[in-house]
Amino acid sequence: MRGRARFRGSDLLLIIQDCGPRALGIVTLISFLIGLILAFVGAVQLQQFGASIFVANLVAIAMTREIGGIMTAIVMSGRTGAAFAAQLGTMNTNQEIDALSTLGISPMEFLVLPRMVALIVMMPLLTVYADLVGILGGAVVGIGMLGLGPMQYLEQTRDAVHVSDFLVGIAKSVVFGVVVALAGCLRGMQSGRSAASVGLAATSAVVTSIVFLIVLDGIFAVILNVLGF
């Protein structure tokens, strides 16, 4: 129990373990490949101008400001958002959520809140990790394909990216975490009481979160542009 909200600490820890360490595998794979692809696509163009070194800038800025956050969020939506929807949908089918309500325990506090807290904590960490792994993927192309030296690539990256770029990505990732958690949990609790409905809820959770993620990302891009970040 924490303060006035009522959920079990052990539940929170289990959910954090599932959203965090267990997600590292797929986040690593996706971020590495995205970094690789970005570098490759950029390299093909930049090589024509003899400006291959700027691949480092491209990958670093793209990953930290945009791609790290949104790709991690989409991965988590498919992985964790759908899981939340399926868990809560099945609980709904078994009347487990009714059982909480009749006792006077709020399902929002007991079930949704720990899931939201877990994602708010984990998403920034996963995003920073994704950013770094993506830069590594870019480095593989830079060094392997373009013949840049490792120190050269690293210094170029360091000069191109500012702390504010990381912060922008992290701030967005917190909002994305809330979106993924809410979409998953609410679709789950709204689901009907059959196997087909639970499946629909999981699908709907992923679709809903992806739509909101992209729309929010667009809105952020405009706002940050206006504010001059």
Place this chain on the structure above:
Amino acid sequence: MTYGSYVIQHDLDFVIRRGEVFVIMGGSGSGKSTLLNHMVGLKQPARGDVVYDGQSFWGSPPEAQDELRRRLGVSFQAGALWSSMTLAENVGLPLQTFTRLPARQISEIVSLKLALVGLAGYEEFYPSEVSGGMLKRAGVARAMALDPDILFFDEPSAGLDPISSRRLDDLILELRDSLGATMVVVTHELPSIFTIADNSVFLDGETRTMIAYGNPKTLRDESPNPTVRTFLRRGAVDAAAGGAAV
């Protein structure tokens, strides 16, 4: 009571007295479980209200509603145990959430409640590891955790063997006598109905309203409604009635 625009039952008006065992009966699909859901605060009636000791449930603010909910214990049809927790954690959660008792005392109370329903020794089992009958009994134990004033049972005997069913009936009567709790039981098991019920209401699926109210034994013998009499005699139509319509 409605589902969207479909009225499942209308004009239900009855009183449950404190300390009695009240049975809600009727054919399948007549709305018995729906009525139970309305009475425990899960669904709001389209028109009308549920009143506890003179206090209106749906007219009260949310905090008062939560207070009222804590005086109720509900045993759901398939147990509705939280599948990620052991039986002990299930029965213990109401105690953990609403009392300041230390963990050891909670553990003792949990063991006691589980023993009362014949599940001593199964504290550390998960719902997926026990049989359907045991799930139902664990659900009853959880409903009793806070020693509520009113206990609701949704089809308690469904899926139980005759001996377990009889044991559950005995438990219901014992709880009424020792705790003075009021019992509301949704069921259509005739042996149970005649064993435990003090009072009852009969919901009819065709007219979609209540067509009988009283002690089941009296209704079986003296009810003017042939549907009710046939139900309570397990389909045996009495020749003497001669098809008199209500």
